[in-house]
Structures are given as structure tokens and as C-alpha cells.
Amino acid sequence: MPVQRLVGHLCELGFSPYEARCYAGLLGAGALTGYAVAKRTGVPQPKVYETLRRLVARGAAEQFPGPPTRFTAVDPKLVLDRLASAHAASIAGARAAAADVDGTT
Template identity: 35%
Template sequence: MAGTLGNLGLSQYESRAYLALVALGSSTANFVAEAAQIPRTSAYKVMESLEKKGFARKLPGRPVSFAPVDPDALSKRLVGEVEESFSKISAVRDLLSQRGVPQLVYTIMGKERVLDKISEMIDKAEHTFVMSSPSISGIRSRLGKKFAAADSRGVRLTVITSPFVKAPRGATVIRRKGLIATDVISDGKTALLAAPDLSACGYTDNEALSRHLEDFLRIMGESRE
């Protein structure tokens, strides 16, 4: 079960902490750490991360305690988001098929290769670069200089990420809860959709599809929680 939660973007500690929190109902970070068998020194940070990702909520009062987001409500939310995303993609596929436009989507396997492709997209960006990701901290630490270089040459950077997560300098930052996958669009010409752990991605240089995904991210960024 922890592995399934990992596919939704949770770390091993976060997966175990969420399962423990569901079993406990509500609890402090220390009790969750004991039940989930994770280091106490990491417990509060893990619980805050679960809150940012929309899997837990902080309760008022002292000591600070947390409650799990109801699994049924969480399931409906995640399934709804995934269905909406694939519905958009299917609509684009049908539109492109009607126009006789070839669908060029390439699969890239391996986290290093996925990060290399994101790096390449930043390097090639001339006007706009849009990224939506709950994993922006790891991407920023790896590709921070690439973002800085793009900003210095006038590329308009937009980052959609979780609340309180540090984003690359120079980027317009939009905060959203419950992000799952990593989506990247460069100049509205190329797009990349990656798994939560960046272990694989789909990449396309089809401009029509890329622009549609860029519009979808823009709408998501403009919509309210």
C-alpha cells in the first residue's frame, strides 16, 4: 500500500506516516513517528509535507496534532484530477486526429534522463517556460543554474508548486495543493509529463498538444482552491 501512495508522489516516510495517521485517527507527530516507525527527528517535517500535499490537516490547539484527509474524499479528489487531465489529453488527441496531425509522444525512462530532458527544455526556452510540480525543490537544487540562466536571457518563468516550497529565483510562483505529477512546457512548443518520482515521462514536440497543455496549466493556476 505504501508503494501505491509512492506512485502519488509520497516519499516512503510520508506513505507510512499517512497510513499510521489513518489508523490513529488524529495524533501528534511524535506518536505518528512511533506508529509508522520513522525517525522522530523527521516526524514534524513529514507531517507538514503531508499537509502541503493535501493528505493531512493540522488541528488547532497545543500540542500540535494532525488528522488524515479522509481516504474516500482523497480518492475522489485524486481520481477527479486524473480523469480531468486525461479528458483534456483525449480531447486534444481527437482534435489532432481530425486534423490529420501526427501524434509524436516519446517515452523517456529513468530519473536522470527525465531531468536531462527538463534541463534541455530550459536551455532551449526563448520566451516562456512553465512548470507544475510538487517536486520543485529537488528539481531546483539540480537545475537552479539553468533557471537563473533562462531568467537572465529574458525567459518568462512560471512555476506552479505546493505551498511553502522554495521555488527558483526569478519565477512567477503559483501555489496549489494536491499536485501529483510534474508537467513542463517550453515556449508552447514542447511539453513533458512526468511521473511523481520523475522515474519516467512522456515528451512531445507537437506544438498543438503543447499549447493546449500550457493553456490547461494556465487555467489551473488562475483557478481558486
């Protein structure tokens, strides 16, 4: 199933399982309330608002004030491009640190 594949890949990229499920649930759904995201994704309602705030903080979702407050997914291309850049920078840093430890600078 495509949603489960997406959730799996997002978890591999550092999303928590709840973050991955909420992001996947927001994709293509328009602006949703936290309640609607919880119903759509199965993420427990007490956890969904905290999870959505984390997605907003990491740039994967946008929040629109209410009432009620609504959330939308940021374009996956933008989210994945940012993740690719962040991972590339981390890999470059790890390579440099490994070279320093190895003494092959």
C-alpha cells in the first residue's frame, strides 16, 4: 500500500511513526483539524496535536489559525529536498570527522 510505504520511508529518514502517519494523512487532504487527522491516521487524539506541532516545526506541515486550527502538508518535493540536503551535510560532516579520527586528513 503506498501510504504504508511512505510511512516506512519517512521513518527511515528520521520521522517518528506518528509524524510519518500524520504527514501521510495530510497529503492530498487539504486543510484538516487535529481531530480529522487523528480519525484519518489512527494516531491517538491526545498525541496528534503535539505531533502536528512537531511537523510544523520541522517544516513538513503548515498551521492555519482557527477556530478551529487546521493543518496542511507541505509539498513532499520541498520536504524531501530539505531532508536530502540535511542528510548530505551530515554525511559530509561524518566523513570529515572520520578522516580526522583516522588521521587521513
